[in-house]
Amino acid sequence: MISDGDLPRLLAEFAHILGTDFSVETVLDHLVRRIVEILPVAHACVMLMGETHQELRVAAAGSEAALRIGSLEHQLGEGPCTLAYLSGEPVLITGVRPDARFPGFSARADETGLAAQFAFPMRLNGDRLGALGLFHTAPVALEHADQQAAQLLADVASAYLTRAFAGIDAAITAARVHHRNLHDPVTGLPNRLLLEELLDRVVARARRSRTQAAVLLVDIEGFKAVNDGYGQHVGDQLLSGVAGRLSRTMRPGDVLARVDGSKFVVVCEDMVDGARPETVAERIVIALSAPFEPSGHKITISAAVGIAFSGPGQDIPEVLMRETDFTTYPVIQNNPTRHQSIAAAPRFAADHRADLERDLRQAPGRHELALVYQPIVDLRTGEIDGVEALVRWRHPIRGTVMPATILPAAERAGMIGALGEWVLGQGCRDLRHWRTTGLDVGFLAINVSTQHLMGPAFAPTLARALVDAEIAPASIFLEFTEDVFLADAGRALAVLREIKDLGVRLSLDDFGVGYSSVSYLHMFPVDVVKIDRAVTAQLTTEGATRPMLHAIIDLGHAFDLTVTVEGVETAEQLTDVTDLGVDHAQGFHLSHPITAEELSRYLGSGIGQE
Ligand code: C2E
Ligand code: MG
Ligand code: MG
Numbered sequence: 001m002i003s004d005g006d007l008p009r010l011l012a013e014f015a016h017i018l019g020t021d022f023s024v025e026t027v028l029d030h031l032v033r034r035i036v037e038i039l040p041v042a043h044a045c046v047m048l049m050g051e052t053h054q055e056l057r058v059a060a061a062g063s064e065a066a067l068r069i070g071s072l073e074h075q076l077g078e079g080p081c082t083l084a085y086l087s088g089e090p091v092l093i094t095g096v097r098p099d100a101r102f103p104g105f106s107a108r109a110d111e112t113g114l115a116a117q118f119a120f121p122m123r124l125n126g127d128r129l130g131a132l133g134l135f136h137t138a139p140v141a142l143e144h145a146d147q148q149a150a151q152l153l154a155d156v157a158s159a160y161l162t163r164a165f166a167g168i169d170a171a172i173t174a175a176r177v178h179h180r181n182l183h184d185p186v187t188g189l190p191n192r193l194l195l196e197e198l199l200d201r202v203v204a205r206a207r208r209s210r211t212q213a214a215v216l217l218v219d220i221e222g223f224k225a226v227n228d229g230y231g232q233h234v235g236d237q238l239l240s241g242v243a244g245r246l247s248r249t250m251r252p253g254d255v256l257a258r259v260d261g262s263k264f265v266v267v268c269e270d271m272v273d274g275a276r277p278e279t280v281a282e283r284i285v286i287a288l289s290a291p292f293e294p295s296g297h298k299i300t301i302s303a304a305v306g307i308a309f310s311g312p313g314q315d316i317p318e319v320l321m322r323e324t325d326f327t328t329y330p331v332i333q334n335n336p337t338r339h340q341s342i343a344a345a346p347r348f349a350a351d352h353r354a355d356l357e358r359d360l361r362q363a364p365g366r367h368e369l370a371l372v373y374q375p376i377v378d379l380r381t382g383e384i385d386g387v388e389a390l391v392r393w394r395h396p397i398r399g400t401v402m403p404a405t406i407l408p409a410a411e412r413a414g415m416i417g418a419l420g421e422w423v424l425g426q427g428c429r430d431l432r433h434w435r436t437t438g439l440d441v442g443f444l445a446i447n448v449s450t451q452h453l454m455g456p457a458f459a460p461t462l463a464r465a466l467v468d469a470e471i472a473p474a475s476i477f478l479e480f481t482e483d484v485f486l487a488d489a490g491r492a493l494a495v496l497r498e499i500k501d502l503g504v505r506l507s508l509d510d511f512g513v514g515y516s517s518v519s520y521l522h523m524f525p526v527d528v529v530k531i532d533r534a535v536t537a538q539l540t541t542e543g544a545t546r547p548m549l550h551a552i553i554d555l556g557h558a559f560d561l562t563v564t565v566e567g568v569e570t571a572e573q574l575t576d577v578t579d580l581g582v583d584h585a586q587g588f589h590l591s592h593p594i595t596a597e598e599l600s601r602y603l604g605s606g607i608g609q610e
Helices: 006-018 024-038 051-056 064-076 080-087 103-112 144-181 192-209 223-230 232-249 277-287 318-322 347-362 403-412 416-436 450-454 458-469 483-502 519-523 533-538 545-558 571-579 596-606
Strands: 043-048 059-062 091-094 116-124 127-136 212-221 255-260 263-268 302-312 331-333 369-378 384-395 399-401 443-447 476-481 505-511 528-531 562-565
Touching: 006 024, 006 144, 006 545, 024 043, 024 144, 043 064, 043 080, 064 080, 064 103, 064 127, 080 091, 080 116, 080 127, 116 144, 127 144, 144 545, 192 255, 192 263, 212 232, 212 277, 223 232, 232 255, 232 263, 232 277, 263 277, 277 302, 347 403, 369 416, 369 596, 384 403, 384 416, 403 416, 416 443, 416 450, 416 458, 416 596, 443 505, 450 458, 450 476, 450 483, 458 483, 476 483, 483 505, 528 545, 533 545, 545 562
Parallel strands: 384 443, 443 476, 476 505, 505 528, 528 562
Antiparallel strands: 043 059, 043 127, 091 116, 116 127, 212 263, 212 302, 255 263, 302 331, 369 384, 384 399
8 A cells, every 4th residue: 555655755855846848758767667656556657638629649658568558548449547537536446357348348458567557537527538547467456545645636636737738739829829910020030029029038047047138229220210221121231231241140049129210129048157248238239330331332230238237137127117117227339439338237127226225124114014814704604704914104205115126135135134123023912912902803913024034043033023922922923935945955954943942834826837846845844735717717717726725725634724815806716725625715805904003993892892
């Protein structure tokens, strides 16, 4: 029988693989190989028979014997896997004997040398995908726990496949649409829309690989005069000529786009040591300095190259993605009289950031920081079980600044620790106040950023805040995200243990996006797993989400964790997550984050006080 820990381990591995871009075949191959290791079977295969994916009609991954079964079923159009696929029920056969449900197959089953065959349907939301087949050479039965494990794995594989197919379909459609709508008809280069999309991907890749990137803007000065003087036909030829020369200065993988009449953008990823954006800019200027000859007219252009961004790719400022307008950046010109040396830093973005950071440093002293609280509801009772503190910055001119802006600015300004301490202190004081006025808000969940948690002496700081406000540690849940493990798993474990030793409980926040290894759930001393709101949002739109969530919930409960779902925005989502067995929920449908005073009023009226 399957041993304790094998299934979670395999699910953890599988979750890890999902984050990679291995091919479907590789993933299925790995899955069936591991299934044979953990379940008492000799062979396994995944047979895909979905009508919608003709090209994969019978794809069997696995051993030779399993493949033989696959092709026999395919040839005969019947067999245990085919029946499981058609009926949606597991088919369990021990011993080779005639079976009325698939007479042709059972007559020839001994050819395969397999005496036990177990098939589990792979379905998702009524979409039939195929079956997971497990086989044994001896006529042995499959125990109930193993059957359950096999069906869970078939479900997880179905969810994966649905997602992978959706990805393949989307990629094909996207490729077609891209070419039509996302390219500049004159040069054939990506247009502004596509550039934005490509920049998103550059940032995502750079986040993973932590590499340097540069974004350069090339502007052809006087282009309008060429267009007006020689006509659009010549103008178009000139642009094509410029595009051709630009693309020859680039390395494979760099992005070149035409974003506007005379403006091109070059994105260089993976700037390895020594590669400077200035060098790229100079190369471009040189390439464009020789005359062009569209339709026999000799035209010399003046190009200005601005370095709009240069630095770690994950920091490419958002403003660049929205407005590809770099006129404020320092430039290199090929017009010798106006040659300027350049600073590689994006001046505009840097100024903007510097202002923000300066203001933020002053925010605590000016009493501009505030906490709002979002109720967390126990789905069994429908009552508020606790609240989560969320930071806000009430700036007199900027308005209310949200954590998505505050937190990165605080990190850059080196004040993430100070901000975190303020949040801890204020949260504990508010909780104390509610308690002394007789209001029961339940527990208080406080977010901690990875940098603060992993910094020096987090646990003692937390302990001090609790003592100062006279708060019992068990009233506090500390919410952290899985990047603490990616940063330094050993240190993370030590810090989390220190926190647990204080008596404070731990919530793993934003689970289900990003890396989401289920192994974290049992390797680290976590009490609560909070499913990210992106997962909730996909519940009704993406078929693959539900079984994934199901598996996470089951696993969470198997490890004695409380499962909380964030981002419940509709009654339908609330019913859905309640039915799935989620313990706690929060979201706009239940309550928006509200101020401490609003919460007091709400709870006060709820228990009969003014
Ligand atoms: P989180 O911990 O996952 O907090 C939940 C976020 O989801 C909050 O965003 C909340 O306003 C938002 N939210 C709640 N219900 C719904 C809903 O139904 N739909 C949608 N679309 N959103 C919902 P917020 O306040 O912008 O905070 C964003 C993140 O910033 C938080 O995510 C948390 O990771 C971080 N954060 C917030 N306050 C603090 C803090 O004091 N310290 C630290 N270190 N991080 C904080
Ligand atoms: Mg949170
Ligand atoms: Mg969250």
